[in-house]
Amino acid sequence: MPNMSSATESRQNKYLGALYTLWAACFVLFLLAPFFVGRYYVGYILIIFLYCILSIGYNIASGFCGIIHFATASLYAGGAYTAAILYTEWGLPFALSAILGALVAGIMSFIISFSAYKVHGNYLVLVSFGLLEVVTQILHGSSFTGGAAGYSMARWTFFGEPVNMTVKYYVVFAILVIAFIVQRNIAKSQWGRDFLAMKDNEFAAAGVGINFRKVRIIGFFISAVISGLAGAMYAAYAGYISPDSFGFPLSILILLMVMAGGSGTLSGPVVGAFVISLVPEVFNDQPALKVIFYGLMLIVITQVMPTGIVGKIKEKFREVDANRHIRGVQPETDIDFAKYAKKRDRASEDILVVKGLTKQYWGLTAVSDLDLTVRRGTIHALIGPNGAGKSTLVNCITGLVKPTRGEVWFNGENITGMEPYHLAKKGMTRTYQHVLLFNSMPVIDNVAAGARLDKHYGIFHALFQTRKKRRMDREAYLEAHECLQLLGIADKANDIPESLSAGQQKLLEIGRALIAKPDLLLLDEPCAGLTDSETEQFADLIRKIRDQGISILLIEHHMNLVMEVSDRITVIDHGVKIAEGTPEQVANDPVVRRAYLGE
Amino acid sequence: MQTVIFGLAYGAMYSLMALAIGIVFSTTRIINFAYASVVMTGAMVAYWCIGVYKLPYLAGLAAGIGFNIILCVLLYKLCVEKLGNLHVNLGWIITLFGAALIIDNLALMAFGTQSNPFPFLFGGKRIDLFGANILLHEIFIILIAAVIGLSYQMMCSRTKIGRALRAVSHNPQTAQLMGINSTFIIILSFALAGVVSAIAGCLIAPYTYASYTMTASIGLKGFAAALIGGLGDTKGAFIGGITLGLTEQLLTVLGVSPSLLGSFSFIIMILVIIFLPGGS
Numbered sequence: 069m070p071n072m073s074s075a076t077e078s079r080q081n082k083y084l085g086a087l088y089t090l091w092a093a094c095f096v097l098f099l100l101a102p103f104f105v106g107r108y109y110v111g112y113i114l115i116i117f118l119y120c121i122l123s124i125g126y127n128i129a130s131g132f133c134g135i136i137h138f139a140t141a142s143l144y145a146g147g148a149y150t151a152a153i154l155y156t157e158w159g160l161p162f163a164l165s166a167i168l169g170a171l172v173a174g175i176m177s178f179i180i181s182f183s184a185y186k187v188h189g190n191y192l193v194l195v196s197f198g199l200l201e202v203v204t205q206i207l208h209g210s211s212f213t214g215g216a217a218g219y220s221m222a223r224w225t226f227f228g229e230p231v232n233m234t235v236k237y238y239v240v241f242a243i244l245v246i247a248f249i250v251q252r253n254i255a256k257s258q259w260g261r262d263f264l265a266m267k268d269n270e271f272a273a274a275g276v277g278i279n280f281r282k283v284r285i286i287g288f289f290i291s292a293v294i295s296g297l298a299g300a301m302y303a304a305y306a307g308y309i310s311p312d313s314f315g316f317p318l319s320i321l322i323l324l325m326v327m328a329g330g331s332g333t334l335s336g337p338v339v340g341a342f343v344i345s346l347v348p349e350v351f352n353d354q355p356a357l358k359v360i361f362y363g364l365m366l367i368v369i370t371q372v373m374p375t376g377i378v379g380k381i382k383e384k385f386r387e388v389d390a391n392r393h394i395r396g397v398q399p400e401t402d403i404d405f406a407k408y409a410k411k412r413d414r415a416s417e418d419i420l421v422v423k424g425l426t427k428q429y430w431g432l433t434a435v436s437d438l439d440l441t442v443r444r445g446t447i448h449a450l451i452g453p454n455g456a457g458k459s460t461l462v463n464c465i466t467g468l469v470k471p472t473r474g475e476v477w478f479n480g481e482n483i484t485g486m487e488p489y490h491l492a493k494k495g496m497t498r499t500y501q502h503v504l505l506f507n508s509m510p511v512i513d514n515v516a517a518g519a520r521l522d523k524h525y526g527i528f529h530a531l532f533q534t535r536k537k538r539r540m541d542r543e544a545y546l547e548a549h550e551c552l553q554l555l556g557i558a559d560k561a562n563d564i565p566e567s568l569s570a571g572q573q574k575l576l577e578i579g580r581a582l583i584a585k586p587d588l589l590l591l592d593e594p595c596a597g598l599t600d601s602e603t604e605q606f607a608d609l610i611r612k613i614r615d616q617g618i619s620i621l622l623i624e625h626h627m628n629l630v631m632e633v634s635d636r637i638t639v640i641d642h643g644v645k646i647a648e649g650t651p652e653q654v655a656n657d658p659v660v661r662r663a664y665l666g667e
Numbered sequence: 668m669q670t671v672i673f674g675l676a677y678g679a680m681y682s683l684m685a686l687a688i689g690i691v692f693s694t695t696r697i698i699n700f701a702y703a704s705v706v707m708t709g710a711m712v713a714y715w716c717i718g719v720y721k722l723p724y725l726a727g728l729a730a731g732i733g734f735n736i737i738l739c740v741l742l743y744k745l746c747v748e749k750l751g752n753l754h755v756n757l758g759w760i761i762t763l764f765g766a767a768l769i770i771d772n773l774a775l776m777a778f779g780t781q782s783n784p785f786p787f788l789f790g791g792k793r794i795d796l797f798g799a800n801i802l803l804h805e806i807f808i809i810l811i812a813a814v815i816g817l818s819y820q821m822m823c824s825r826t827k828i829g830r831a832l833r834a835v836s837h838n839p840q841t842a843q844l845m846g847i848n849s850t851f852i853i854i855l856s857f858a859l860a861g862v863v864s865a866i867a868g869c870l871i872a873p874y875t876y877a878s879y880t881m882t883a884s885i886g887l888k889g890f891a892a893a894l895i896g897g898l899g900d901t902k903g904a905f906i907g908g909i910t911l912g913l914t915e916q917l918l919t920v921l922g923v924s925p926s927l928l929g930s931f932s933f934i935i936m937i938l939v940i941i942f943l944p945g946g947s
Contacts, residue, residue: 136757136760136761138764179937182941183937183940183941185941190697190698190760191894191940193698193700193760194698194890194894194936194940195936195937195940195941197887197890197933198891198933198934198936198937199933199937201887201929201930201933202930202933202934205927205929205930206930209924209927320764320768323761323764327761356772356773356775356776357772357776359768359769359771359772360768360769360772360773360776362765362768363764363765363766363767363768363769363772364765364769365765366761366762366764366765366768367745367746367762367765367766367769370750370758370761370762370765371749371750371758371762374758
């Protein structure tokens, strides 16, 4: 069975052909525009281009990295004022001034992205608000920016020749094209997938080894640099800048453009910028009505059409996004789990050792002086009644919470208090009690995210689409596809995870953890909510994985499953270990029978 | 002394605004970004009744409160309710800003651009207190804010509704299962915030004048006060508001220019968010 019908394939080709033709037509149209429209319209289109660039920048932050903020205008101002002042006062070449302006905007972005270390959502919005207000005050209050009266930039000249409107138009057009390509190349790379993963769920992102703090700072920096560059070009275009051009209304306008066009889509920002720019024409003599209309659009679009115009259109043409790396790949017949056994240094005989671990919450002891040893290549089950401290123990092992006392050793290395994203690198991956998948990515990308540590490349590889990048991506997708075949859900490769059944989602999560070739796989209630036959399949799957030498720590309530597959079982109750041994020993232990089975 | 009373009066106004933010936050975990516009509409409606139709002060205040209750419930119904889980779907940030734009500009169309004088309490009567000549209005701002804060606190800790409020704040779904009508409690919190906003608006308006932009800058300070004190906590709202009010007055006395002062509260706010996310 081919994994993608040829009908779908030809539809994809047809749609893509149409799409590329459309883009090429737009490109040629705007390339030739200065020759047949008047000077006024050249300036008009140039401003829309600037909005497009700003929207692309904002989309990288909000649509991909998940940072909703209102500092766009500040970043724009940072770029504009820096470029204008450097060019006018210091006499630097304009190109250099513009680049430095963009960098200043990039540095301003750190105020928000470093805040995101600590806080999210509403707080981040307020930080951006604060930044916006502070920047406005600085622009108004200081002498070197010309205060409220504004700042006049020296005329932009190139080797003594003043640069005319047409040339400015082409420069801005070129920057727009570059910004678009930057956005596309990032979105279609592992970096873009890391952004989306981080936006969907930080825990799960850390679980596949994404250092989401670092990734967010980089993502937002790129976004800010693009906005700053737009600002520098605005200064050059207008020749005169004043604080009024960089206030809250601009930020909200850009937000609206991205929301209307389609947040998180590639062409959304551009489409949105053009559509929204044409709105004012309708309300020419009614500025208040125009803003009311903007407000209405924000309310309606967010609730009715959260993916915007482009997202809405894309729903009709889903095939366009079907993964092309796995298109037409014939299903393998002789694949097994052997490839997920990675030969790492065996620094210790026991894969995981927990020594005297204690975790207290405000004086309440959740786990008390607990020892646990998982032997290499075994399935070790951790059971206990609700509230016994299993989750706390797991969270301590995986670095989500820091233990009050005690140590965790993994593969002969002390990993106590290590950040979760390090653990994936060291060979410990996990699934979650409540499935945590990346819902804005297709199924195959979810699995590919698990393979990202082996297939890693720098951001410059992504920006320039190097050979290494293309090879790594292809390999990651092919591996992910194989993994899906192994799990029996390859036909869902291009679907979104939410459309899968509960059992398939659990399988997908295991696939994502497995493809990272772990030494220890931590399964947190993998069979909760599954039918008996699905549980049966899981038992089989877990044993197959163990047989490749991958150790498994299994937290599960399903006693039949635990008794059937486990090599060893540890029973905890009230944060204390009450029994340990083989399934037979534990089943016959009187303490366990009393505490756990209620006899 | 003048400075202290002034600082306390301003602080009390910030506190009331912070309380309006906090009440909504405590049940929904969202910040009502449109609240500054709601403060404005409360004052504008009251001005309309008092200044134009020559109704008594209290009637104007009541009209403002009534209008705000309706407006806040509408805000919830139209901008928040449909979004589902507000932790996952951050769309409310955008819809509430959209609502703020609409309210502000409708007010602009309805009331025009001019700034209208708004009466002080007791007709701007001045008294001498502790050797300072102050408006009776300022004393009453402080008193009214204290009464509102205390009664809200009492309501939360003593009454059945208060318990329901706290339960919803903890987990709306679980509260619903326990027989609490979560939606009603959330709507109630929006309505209460509307009431507090209207009162705050009427107390602020004599200083800023009643106009559609009256809360443009002072409204942001409400956010700062709420954040500094810790969101969703009644005591925090007052600590944050009073701290901000007193510090500002102190800096003014020390000769810091007003534009720097504007930035000041935000710099503090950013620092608090970064270093003390729970508020001080």
